[in-house]
Amino acid sequence: MNQNKEIPYKIFLEENEMPKQWYNVRADMKTKPAPLLNPSTLKPMTAEELSVVFCDELVAQELNNDNAYLDIPQEILDFYKMYRPSPLVRAYCLEKKLDTPAKIYYKFEGNNTSGSHKLNSAIAQAYYAKKQGLKGVTTETGAGQWGTALSMACAYLELDCKVYMVKCSYEQKPFRREVMRTYGASVTPSPSDTTKIGRKILADHPNTTGSLGCAISEAVEVAVGSEGYRYVLGSVLNQVLLHQSIIGLEAKAALDKYDIKPDLIIGCAGGGSNLGGLISPFMGEKLRGEKDYRFIAVEPASCPSLTRGKFVYDFCDTGMVTPLAKMYTLGSNFIPSPNHSGGLRYHGMSSVLSQLYHDGYMEAISVEQTSVFEAAEMFAKVEGILPAPESSHAIRAAIDEALKCKETGEEKTILFGLTGTGYFDMVAYEKYNNGEMSDYIPTDEDLAVGFAGIPKFEGNEI
Numbered sequence: 001m002n003q004n005k006e007i008p009y010k011i012f013l014e015e016n017e018m019p020k021q022w023y024n025v026r027a028d029m030k031t032k033p034a035p036l037l038n039p040s041t042l043k044p045m046t047a048e049e050l051s052v053v054f055c056d057e058l059v060a061q062e063l064n065n066d067n068a069y070l071d072i073p074q075e076i077l078d079f080y081k082m083y084r085p086s087p088l089v090r091a092y093c094l095e096k097k098l099d100t101p102a103k104i105y106y107k108f109e110g111n112n113t114s115g116s117h118k119l120n121s122a123i124a125q126a127y128y129a130k131k132q133g134l135k136g137v138t139t140e141t142g143a144g145q146w147g148t149a150l151s152m153a154c155a156y157l158e159l160d161c162k163v164y165m166v167k168c169s170y171e172q173k174p175f176r177r178e179v180m181r182t183y184g185a186s187v188t189p190s191p192s193d194t195t196k197i198g199r200k201i202l203a204d205h206p207n208t209t210g211s212l213g214c215a216i217s218e219a220v221e222v223a224v225g226s227e228g229y230r231y232v233l234g235s236v237l238n239q240v241l242l243h244q245s246i247i248g249l250e251a252k253a254a255l256d257k258y259d260i261k262p263d264l265i266i267g268c269a270g271g272g273s274n275l276g277g278l279i280s281p282f283m284g285e286k287l288r289g290e291k292d293y294r295f296i297a298v299e300p301a302s303c304p305s306l307t308r309g310k311f312v313y314d315f316c317d318t319g320m321v322t323p324l325a326k327m328y329t330l331g332s333n334f335i336p337s338p339n340h341s342g343g344l345r346y347h348g349m350s351s352v353l354s355q356l357y358h359d360g361y362m363e364a365i366s367v368e369q370t371s372v373f374e375a376a377e378m379f380a381k382v383e384g385i386l387p388a389p390e391s392s393h394a395i396r397a398a399i400d401e402a403l404k405c406k407e408t409g410e411e412k413t414i415l416f417g418l419t420g421t422g423y424f425d426m427v428a429y430e431k432y433n434n435g436e437m438s439d440y441i442p443t444d445e446d447l448a449v450g451f452a453g454i455p456k457f458e459g460n461e462i
């Protein structure tokens with residue numbers, strides 16, 4: 001206990017200890033993530049093809065499997081200084097509450113107005129768009145954190161920002177929409193009649209409440225059809241994991257100052273960007289055979305891409321306009337059941353994390369949403385932070401691991417990613433508080449519907 005007390009509640013980094021480069025875990029992977037494929041030729045997407053949709057520098061980052069470290073431009077470092085380093089907190093109060101010998105740390109990414117880690121990549125993507133002389137960017141947002149983060153970054157750099165927001169979130173989270181508009185973004189509920197694909201989806205499914213995959217199709221269509229615009233994406237892509245490595249690099253630098261080595265690193269997994277960013281530098285050590293860690297991805301039981309999905313090439317969007325990515329997927333037309341409140345609703349998973357999971361470097365579990373909100377409530381009461389539902393998946397798993405340590409008496413060190421705050425998720429909390437939250441685990445038959453939409457070609461059997 002005394003030894004513990006030498007470690008402060010929060011470990012900060014001095015400005016000169018802050019990372020100046022991102023870490024690209026692909027450089028240390030023996031089996032690289034499979035390349036994006038052009039859906040019409042089934043050949044790897046070339047830089048030229050990708051540059052129709054994405055900014056040139058981001059295309060280069062997307063395709064870079066070789067350089068382990070990439071310099072963070074000074075302008076981005078300056079922006080990071082406004083809200084980074086994010087706190088690395090020793091969860092003494094949670095440990096006490098659980099009466100566990102485990103030592104729990106969390107890296108808190110909610111201490112900026114967007115309320116999540118998404119700002120780390122938003123500023124990078126907006127910066128490269130600006131540097132290329134573009135007028136603006138388009139994107140989709142589900143729960144709204146990515147759209148908010150991108151609006152902030154675009155406002156800072158004076159870029160136009162068009163956000164397609166999944167319709168049910170647009171209606172459920174009017175305040176998030178207003179934050180985006182305050183930062184100058186235009187926000188359109190998706191599906192909308194402003195795009196060809198949106199009109200088609202509306203015609204086929206007039207009552208749809210939208211999905212991320214559908215909003216992506218709309219945003220891509222607008223970017224490709226508007227001069228001076230490119231599309232940006234807040235998760236899943238290799239470039240996003242690269243930018244998010246700032247989370248893991250900071251966490252590692254802070255822990256190293258006190259010679260702390262985590263045994264277990266836990267993160268929630270939607271498209272995989274926060275988890276990939278948090279674990280990257282630690283995973284690098286594991287891949288190079290220097291140190292060993294256990295990594296656990298936590299996903300909702302209602303959207304179980306890693307634990308129940310297929311590792312195949314699939315579209316990244318519902319409209320099937322994006323390249324094909326090899327990933328664990330539930331099928332691009334998969335939509336979680338309507339009672340699902342906890343975010344993390346994307347049908348696929350980062351190709352980097354998918355490959356690492358496939359090769360046995362990472363574990364994955366799924367948890368049910370009522371147990372996720374129980375964990376969120378406990379955490380809010382003892383640690384003071386009202387967590388985002390997404391983040392609470394990681395809290396659930398960290399608590400469960402700490403309780404296992406209580407049984408076995410093991411003093412494991414657990415690090416988890418607390419990706420954001422939940423102030424805009426009060427409709428979900430309200431359901432939980434009213435006892436109206438239920439769990440739904442899709443049946444194999446439910447999942448078969450999504451799998452049926454996976455493209456079929458030689459070598460892509462499900």
Ligand SMILES: *Cc1c(COP(=O)(O)O)cnc(C)c1O
Pocket residue numbers: 115116117118145146234235236268269270271272273274275344388390391419420421
């Ligand atoms: C977007 C988001 C996630 C999930 O996205 P990943 O790309 O899997 O990290 C998790 N937590 C919060 C707070 C988010 O906004």
